[in-house]
Amino acid sequence: MVLSRKEIGLGYERNFIMPNPKRRHSTRRTANRRAHDFLTASGLSECPSCHEKKLPHRACAKCGDYKGRTVLETKEAAK
Numbered sequence: 001m002v003l004s005r006k007e008i009g010l011g012y013e014r015n016f017i018m019p020n021p022k023r024r025h026s027t028r029r030t031a032n033r034r035a036h037d038f039l040t041a042s043g044l045s046e047c048p049s050c051h052e053k054k055l056p057h058r059a060c061a062k063c064g065d066y067k068g069r070t071v072l073e074t075k076e077a078a079k
Helices: 028-037
Strands: none
Touching: none
16 A cells, blocks of 8 residues: 555645744844834924914815915814
8 A cells, every 4th residue: 555645744744844033033133123113203394374284285274275275164264
């Protein structure tokens, strides 16, 4: 009787082992890798008409102006 490789145990189960690190990474090496994983603050610009802080390339939430013209109806603009 001829046994297959799967029945013997020399098949994929034995040869398919995921790679593992040989040594532990030091705390300094881990910290150096994570040095760029922080969040950056979004750049805010000033609205030229009401001088409030706003996101660039977006209409102002307070006055509704964008590029010198009113594009949004707001409570502040109605007053």
